[in-house]
Amino acid sequence: MSDKEFFNKFNLNDWIIKQCSSIGLKIATPIQSNCIPEILKGKDCIGAAKTGSGKTLAFTLPILQKLCEDPYGIFALILTPTRELAYQIADQFAVLGKPINLKHCVIVGGMDMVEQGIKLSKHPHIVVATPGRLADHLESCNTFTLSRIKFLVLDEADRLLSGQFDKQIKLIFNNLPKIRQNLFFSATITDTLEQLKEVTGKEVFLYETPSEIATVEQLEQNYILCPKDVKDAYLVQAIREYRTKNQKGNIIIFTNTCKDCQILSMTLNEVGFENVALHAMITQLQRLAALTRFKSNTVTILLATDVASRGLDIPTVELVINHTIPKVPKEYIHRVGRTARAGRGGKAITLITPYDIKMLQAVEKEINIKLTEIKVDDNEVSQIFTQISVTKSEAHIKLDEDDFYEKKLINKRKKWILEGLDPDEEESKMLKRSRKKNTKKLKKKYNNKLFISNDGNS
Known part of the structure; x- marks a missing residue:
């Protein structure tokens, strides 16, 4: 099919086309053009495409089409590895399903289980969930059933099948009907391809982006080489230099641990870079509030662990900084995929110490691109180093006082x-x-x- 296929060519209902048009969606992306017709034919589907390529819409539209033909609840179950992605997917269903009064619910950790149980008992059309919390509900109550679902979607399927959620997913699968459509999507799905084929157990339509490069062309990818003990000062200087050229663009800074995320957030706030933090050690309400402030441009810097690296679509993000290079190379793809989405431009900077060279080479091998080194003003770094070090030490003390541990x-x-x-x-x-x-x-x-x-x- 042509990469410039219009949504009205898929034999979707008029109300779906109108809803797409109302939010500026007229031309389908390649993964949508290839997967939507096959899903509508009733086939299982495995879709692998770069971040920002429109994977969510590739399963949302056919599910809505089939739902309006035979509406009942619970019609579709969508599993995601992170809470934030679950809410984002639910929002898309809510917007596109508004003309048919679509009912949906989000089942994730950190929220009231009783309230969630009541919503499930009302049999919403769409359930979007993280595996852990959904498994808790299946074990603790019998007010709902998944035995009649038509669609099972694993979004970020490689992460869901990485071993971390095995126990919960096994429990969930035991509660699903044998006859259903299975839809699996991710940007890095190749590692679990054979496992996914075994799960479906029938004819599968497979779509993979025809490209050797795992990141989009519009993404400028750089690294800054810096001594380990001075990394935070280099980070501050990199932000300062970026802000002299771009005052408004949103920035996401990724760290590897919750503690590092919180410490760095406190440090940057103290030195004049207002930001919000998003990690697993804050409550779900705080996580949602942080994300809302960032999405609304109230705050333009977000400090996050990999809970924010999967699927989040925030158009205003123009720069991604890896404060620490991820240990798993494919996680780099998901992190930098938070910018340069849907044809827009973007920039990614990774801070590299001499100890990280091998990991940098592993990332370059994974994405089939050589990152370009950029320099920051070393004189400026030396001038702010003491201030940053002292501020970070104070943040450590305050974190101890706040009973973080x-x-x-x-x-x-x-x-x-x-x-x-x-x-x-x-x-x-x-x-x-x-x-x-x-x-x-x-x-x-x-x-x-x-x-x-x-x-x-x-």
């Missing part, structure tokens, strides 16, 4: 209880592992000092 332990204990484990026993094991790890670090540090001393250089 106590909250983390409470969350861990909740998780252990849900998994049927003894929280006291698991906490004891965790403390033993931590002591063992710290002992190894001390030994290594001592041996290094001893080596230097014996060498006669200290």
